[in-house]
Each structure stands twice: as structure tokens, then as C-alpha cells.
Amino acid sequence: MDISLDRKTCTAIDKGIAGKFEQISIVLKESGLYIQAVDKSKSIVVDHYIDRMVLDPYTAESEGTTIPYTKFLLKGMERLTIARKGELLKMTWAGEGFFLEKHLYTLDFEWTEV
Numbered sequence: 001m002d003i004s005l006d007r008k009t010c011t012a013i014d015k016g017i018a019g020k021f022e023q024i025s026i027v028l029k030e031s032g033l034y035i036q037a038v039d040k041s042k043s044i045v046v047d048h049y050i051d052r053m054v055l056d057p058y059t060a061e062s063e064g065t066t067i068p069y070t071k072f073l074l075k076g077m078e079r080l081t082i083a084r085k086g087e088l089l090k091m092t093w094a095g096e097g098f099f100l101e102k103h104l105y106t107l108d109f110e111w112t113e114v
Helices: 007-016
Strands: 002-006 023-029 032-039 044-051 065-068 079-085 088-095 098-105
Touching: 002 007, 007 044
Parallel strands: none
Antiparallel strands: 002 079, 023 032, 023 065, 032 044, 079 088, 088 098
């Protein structure tokens, strides 16, 4: 997985999955970016979709990634880059005078059909 998201897209994602969840699953398909937030203890599943037309170019993948819940939008950021290397997902937020890098171990991929 290797994708770059602008501030507007990160805002849409965070508004679409507002709340606190246990984990997030991300899948890059030909049609766009699919995100699913899950909280098993509360039996809540929220699906969110961003169309490919509003995203920077990327390569679709057959398998997605599941990570612990993480916000996509941070104050002061202009761009979020997500890259997976094996079992590690690197999220990099950047903006004017702002740079934050977070490394997350991926969980077993889960996608709940509703």
C-alpha cells in the first residue's frame, strides 16, 4: 500500500468515521479507497469510501491493511502519506513547518460485510 492523501480527503475520512474505534481496515481498489472502522465491543461498523477521481494516482491492491484506530487529520498538516512495508505501516503527516511520522504494526486483515 502506497498512497498520498491531501488535507481535504483526510477531513472527509475523519468526518465519515467520527468517533473512537478499535481498528481501521483500509483497501485500495480500482474504484477508490475503502475504509472500515470497527468497534467490536459496541457492535459498530462504519464503512467509508473515497472515489479514485479525487485521489492522487495509486496502484490498486488485492489485500487490504488493518491497523489500530488512528486519526487521519492532524492540525497543521497538508498531506498524509501511507506506505506499507511488510507488517509495518508508516504514516507520515507533513505541512508547513510540520512533520510527524508514525509506525504501526498491522493487524490480521479483517473486513466485515454488513
